[in-house]
Amino acid sequence: xxxxxxxxxxxxxxxxxxxxxxxxxxxxxxxxxxxxxxxxxxxxxxxxxxxxxxxxxxxxxxxxxxxxxxxxxxxxxxxxxxxxxxxxxxxxxxxxxxxxxxxxxxxxxxxxxxxxxxxxxxxxxxxxxxxxxxxxxxxxxxxxxxxxxxxxxxxxxxxxxxxxxxxxxxxxxxxxxxxxxxxxxxxxxxxxxxxxxxxxxxxxxxxxxxxxxxxxxxxxxxxxxxxxxxxxxxxxxxxxxxxxxxxxxxxxxxxxxxxxxxxxxxxxxxxxxxxxxxxxxxxxxxxxxxxxxxxxxxxxxxxxxxxxxxxxxxxxxxxxxxxxxxxxxxxxxxxxxxxxxxxxxxxxxxxxxxxxxxxxxxxxxxxxxxxxxxxxxxxxxxxxxxxxxxxxxxxxxxxxxxxxxxxxxxxxxxxxxxxxxxxxxxxxxxxxxxxxxxxxxxxxxxxxxxxxxxxxxxxxxxxxxxxxxxxxxxxxxxxxxxxxxxxxxxxxxxxxxxxxxxxxxxxxxxxxxxxxxxxxxxxxxxxxxxxxxxxxxxxxxxxxxxxxxxxxxxxxxxxxxxxxxxxxxxxxxxxxxxxxxxxxxxxxxxxxxxxxxxxxxxxxxxxxxxxxxxxxxxxxxxxxxxxxxxxxxxxxxxxxxxxxxxxxxxxxxxxxxxxxxxxxxxxxxxxxxxxxxxxxxxxxxxxxxxxxxxxxxxxxxxxxxxxxxxxxxxxxxxxxxxxxxxx
Numbered sequence: 001x002x003x004x005x006x007x008x009x010x011x012x013x014x015x016x017x018x019x020x021x022x023x024x025x026x027x028x029x030x031x032x033x034x035x036x037x038x039x040x041x042x043x044x045x046x047x048x049x050x051x052x053x054x055x056x057x058x059x060x061x062x063x064x065x066x067x068x069x070x071x072x073x074x075x076x077x078x079x080x081x082x083x084x085x086x087x088x089x090x091x092x093x094x095x096x097x098x099x100x101x102x103x104x105x106x107x108x109x110x111x112x113x114x115x116x117x118x119x120x121x122x123x124x125x126x127x128x129x130x131x132x133x134x135x136x137x138x139x140x141x142x143x144x145x146x147x148x149x150x151x152x153x154x155x156x157x158x159x160x161x162x163x164x165x166x167x168x169x170x171x172x173x174x175x176x177x178x179x180x181x182x183x184x185x186x187x188x189x190x191x192x193x194x195x196x197x198x199x200x201x202x203x204x205x206x207x208x209x210x211x212x213x214x215x216x217x218x219x220x221x222x223x224x225x226x227x228x229x230x231x232x233x234x235x236x237x238x239x240x241x242x243x244x245x246x247x248x249x250x251x252x253x254x255x256x257x258x259x260x261x262x263x264x265x266x267x268x269x270x271x272x273x274x275x276x277x278x279x280x281x282x283x284x285x286x287x288x289x290x291x292x293x294x295x296x297x298x299x300x301x302x303x304x305x306x307x308x309x310x311x312x313x314x315x316x317x318x319x320x321x322x323x324x325x326x327x328x329x330x331x332x333x334x335x336x337x338x339x340x341x342x343x344x345x346x347x348x349x350x351x352x353x354x355x356x357x358x359x360x361x362x363x364x365x366x367x368x369x370x371x372x373x374x375x376x377x378x379x380x381x382x383x384x385x386x387x388x389x390x391x392x393x394x395x396x397x398x399x400x401x402x403x404x405x406x407x408x409x410x411x412x413x414x415x416x417x418x419x420x421x422x423x424x425x426x427x428x429x430x431x432x433x434x435x436x437x438x439x440x441x442x443x444x445x446x447x448x449x450x451x452x453x454x455x456x457x458x459x460x461x462x463x464x465x466x467x468x469x470x471x472x473x474x475x476x477x478x479x480x481x482x483x484x485x486x487x488x489x490x491x492x493x494x495x496x497x498x499x500x501x502x503x504x505x506x507x508x509x510x511x512x513x514x515x516x517x518x519x520x521x522x523x524x525x526x527x528x529x530x531x532x533x534x535x536x537x538x539x540x541x542x543x544x545x546x547x548x549x550x551x552x553x554x555x556x557x558x559x560x561x562x563x564x565x566x567x568x569x570x571x572x573x574x575x576x577x578x579x580x581x582x583x584x585x586x587x588x589x590x591x592x593x594x595x596x597x598x599x600x601x602x603x604x605x606x607x608x609x610x611x612x613x614x615x616x617x618x619x620x621x622x623x624x625x626x627x628x629x630x631x632x633x634x635x636x637x638x639x640x641x642x643x644x645x646x647x648x649x650x651x652x653x654x655x656x657x658x659x660x661x662x663x664x665x666x667x668x669x670x671x672x673x674x675x676x677x678x679x680x681x682x683x684x685x686x687x688x689x690x691x692x693x694x695x696x697x698x699x700x701x702x703x704x705x706x707x708x709x710x711x712x713x714x715x716x717x718x719x720x721x722x723x724x725x726x727x
Contacts, residue, residue: 089392347398472546564623
């Protein structure tokens with residue numbers, strides 16, 4: 001289910017799931033569909049000498065880092081074979097990826113060896129120049145496969161490839177044949193397209209795609225493959241700088257949509273792939289505060305739109321021939337306190353992923369022929385994230401296959417049969433469900449300053465009353481209407497096994513409780529997210545979960561804003577903080593309209609140039625502009641030299657000012673401070689990927705540094721080496 005995510009413009013500062021890391025340790029490595037989030041960019045002109053000065057302090061963690069790297073390798077191996085939906089199923093073949101390219105296996109003749117349909121060396125055979133810290137040099141690029149799309153009759157394959165040294169993906173189009181006979185008949189690459197973001201096949205010879213230019217998608221192109229070659233034509237161009245454009249295909253593959261979204265508006269054009277002309281037509285012109293997404297069912301449009309009570313999502317229906325809003329008829333709206341998170345169509349049923357008032361994840365099935373007979377399917381209480389299997393080209397089954405997981409519970413496959421409401425676990429050995437019960441998932445609510453109840457999800461291995469001496473790691477995001485990442489992470493499982501408690505604070509600004517949850521903490525309401533985070537920690541402490549001296553907070557990207565603001569206001573509420581690619585200079589960024597995405601981001605943070613109230617609000621919480629001489633928690637800030645989304649200059653400026661403030665505090669009041677000064681550590685790594693490099697060794701090393709930092713700064717004894725059992 002990825003419907004609603006398309007409504008959230010891809011400029012959200014957000015961390016990626018760690019599924020790629022798991023697959024790199026699996027025997028059969030498969031394709032990863034990374035959700036690329038387009039972010040802002042500005043250039044850092046900071047000298048190398050100042051960077052080296054600010055980056056000191058990493059050496060003290062090296063020995064413990066090596067220990068944790070070994071532990072992480074072991075736990076990643078334990079979960080290397082968890083189920084996923086990374087393979088792509090065609091009419092005749094199953095497609096998967098290895099390190100060197102894309103392979104396929106014949107579904108009818110399984111005794112045949114897999115054949116390679118794309119060799120990555122054909123794409124990156126040359127060398128390209130990359131600017132690194134030690135000067136420019138020639139470097140061979142290593143490409144990884146991002147997404148794969150098959151044409152309707154499996155005649156062609158298109159795949160986007162990504163490298164750490166380029167923000168923009170590259171798309172390769174390959175002609176598929178019944179059986180390749182190497183070396184006489186190698187895979188045939190028809191053409192390569194640069195800077196492709198989203199792409200879908202309308203027919204076997206026609207591919208629609210968008211291009212990423214300056215961290216923004218505004219144009220849609222059509223590629224027609226002909227007997228004499230290929231032809232590319234422009235289909236759509238968006239003129240508004242705050243609109244992000246992408247293409248998507250309906251589940252039945254009959255309708256291709258061009259989705260044009262801002263944070264507050266939607267406009268969708270449709271292309272009927274069953275007609276010969278493939279001309280786009282408009283569903284509903286954009287209007288302020290209207291968000292909608294379109295699916296297709298039997299020449300009807302099933303639309304998820306925020307036209308329900310409280311401007312929340314509901315399901316409406318309209319004829320394909322009369323798509324405008326005046327024809328929309330309500331099919332289903334959730335009850336009070338429940339919110340729709342995503343939508344899928346299976347046969348004659350609409351299946352909704354929803355959150356209940358108790359913040360539990362459920363499925364709601366709406367029969368499209370009898371919508372009043374909608375019913376709810378309960379999922380296991382620990383379920384926090386859901387991933388739906390994309391139907392194959394030949395899939396006509398009326399079943400929804402999906403995975404559910406949590407940060408500490410590995411994915412478990414399920415099948416839902418909407419016709420009779422049957423929910424079947426797909427675990428092979430039947431033991432997966434029992435293993436999930438080894439840890440407790442507790443859902444809490446914290447009362448914020450204005451009386452709003454804020455959800456908190458707590459994972460722990462012992463009863464709550466036994467957590468007073470347990471270290472606590474709190475997670476937070478709270479921006480762009482995005483939910484906090486809650487998919488399985490082996491490193492979180494490792495912490496739980498070591499006695500930690502893990503808290504996920506679903507503060508306002510995110511989307512956990514619907515669109516209003518986001519609206520409450522936009523622009524002038526941004527301070528509410530900071531108050532929510534404070535309330536979550538206070539509630540945990542009052543219940544006997546850990547204490548400030550044993551508490552750490554972690555966040556990435558825009559999640560650094562509420563964390564940095566809380567550190568300025570209440571630095572004694574936590575002992576340590578880890579921030580990845582942190583966004584810390586809100587005021588300076590929003591003041592500069594020349595930056596690629598500032599105009600779009602002003603819908604989230606406000607416009608300090610023209611709105612005095614927005615300036616006052618941003619100034620009140622901006623982490624960089626509220627640093628003051630006081631005792632701060634220890635901080636580890638990880639940044640990437642080529643990150644085009646979170647500017648390195650802002651991170652460097654924040655680090656320098658924070659160190660100066662701490663130094664000033666200890667000079668002004670040396671007698672009142674008997675504890676060692678907090679450590680402010682800056683970890684700058686090469687690479688242009690906002691989420692860090694995708695190399696497994698590199699990722700394990702960075703995560704091991706985070707763990708060694710947390711254990712050291714919280715004064716914890718490192719975990720004892722695991723003893724091998726005697727047979």
